[in-house]
Each structure stands twice: as C-alpha cells, then as structure tokens.
Amino acid sequence: MEYLQYYSRRRLLGEHVPYPVEAYPEGNQRHLSAESGLYCRIFTEGLFGIRPTGFSNFDCTPRLPKGWNEMALNNVHAFGHVFNLQISRQNKGKLLISITEGSKVIKYKITDGATQPVVL
Structure with a gap:
C-alpha cells in the first residue's frame, strides 16, 4: 500500500499530467507509459475484484x-x-x-x- 501511495503522489499528482495513461510522458519517461496503463487495474481487478x-x-x-x-x-x-x-x-x-x-x-x-x- 505504501508503494501505491508513493506512485499515486509522484505520477498522478506530481510534476506530470493528471492522467495515468500518457502518450508522451514528461521528462522523457516513455518507459512508464505501459506501467501507467496497468495502474487502473489495481483498483478494478485488485481492490474491487471485477x-x-x-x-x-x-x-x-x-x-x-x-x-x-x-x-x-x-x-x-x-x-x-x-x-x-x-x-x-x-x-x-x-x-x-x-x-x-x-x-x-x-x-x-x-x-x-x-x-x-x-x-x-
């Protein structure tokens, strides 16, 4: 849970656009785009078990x-x-x-x- 809070603060509320899926991430962080696309699954499949x-x-x-x-x-x-x-x-x-x-x-x-x- 601690990593999830860090990730949410850094990637969603930090120096980045407030979207979990980014076509052109700031700071040349393209490697995070695929990871960001999976972020929502933590909630839909993980917490809510859909x-x-x-x-x-x-x-x-x-x-x-x-x-x-x-x-x-x-x-x-x-x-x-x-x-x-x-x-x-x-x-x-x-x-x-x-x-x-x-x-x-x-x-x-x-x-x-x-x-x-x-x-x-």
Missing part, C-alpha cells in the same frame, strides 16, 4: 483494506452500462455491495472475501 463473465455481467470479489470502512468507483462505463459501485463494511465480517445505475439500485450482502456474481 472479473467480466459476460457482456452485461461480472463477478465482484471486493478486498476492502482493513483500515477502510468503504470504497467506491463512480461513473464506471462498462458492460454496456454506466454505474457506480460502492463497497461498505457491515457488522460481523460482512460487506455490502451497492450498484447504482440511474435510479436503479442493486444491493448484495456478502461475507468478506466472497465472490458475488453481478448482472446489470
């Missing part, structure tokens, strides 16, 4: 860090939909997955570490 299983569905295995009570991805454009995904800690080792698309809200309560199939 794995596509079809054109409008995915598996979600959230890994909410111990010091966090919630996390969210907003304005996700995927699976032919635009939605928000929020994970929040509940009592007794449970997590609440909330998916909001317009006025539609889908909620799942899972055991921490479990995988939830999601159909949009």
Whole structure:
C-alpha cells in the first residue's frame, strides 16, 4: 500500500499530467507509459475484484483494506452500462455491495472475501 501511495503522489499528482495513461510522458519517461496503463487495474481487478463473465455481467470479489470502512468507483462505463459501485463494511465480517445505475439500485450482502456474481 505504501508503494501505491508513493506512485499515486509522484505520477498522478506530481510534476506530470493528471492522467495515468500518457502518450508522451514528461521528462522523457516513455518507459512508464505501459506501467501507467496497468495502474487502473489495481483498483478494478485488485481492490474491487471485477472479473467480466459476460457482456452485461461480472463477478465482484471486493478486498476492502482493513483500515477502510468503504470504497467506491463512480461513473464506471462498462458492460454496456454506466454505474457506480460502492463497497461498505457491515457488522460481523460482512460487506455490502451497492450498484447504482440511474435510479436503479442493486444491493448484495456478502461475507468478506466472497465472490458475488453481478448482472446489470
């Protein structure tokens, strides 16, 4: 987690453009372009555990860090939909997955570490 914080501060908030994918990185750092393209996967696949299983569905295995009570991805454009995904800690080792698309809200309560199939 410490390296992720360093990388985020240096590459996204430092002397560079605020985009993780850079066609022409400043300071002649072309070697970081491919690495930067993978940066978003830390969140989508790592923390949120999103794995596509079809054109409008995915598996979600959230890994909410111990010091966090919630996390969210907003304005996700995927699976032919635009939605928000929020994970929040509940009592007794449970997590609440909330998916909001317009006025539609889908909620799942899972055991921490479990995988939830999601159909949009």
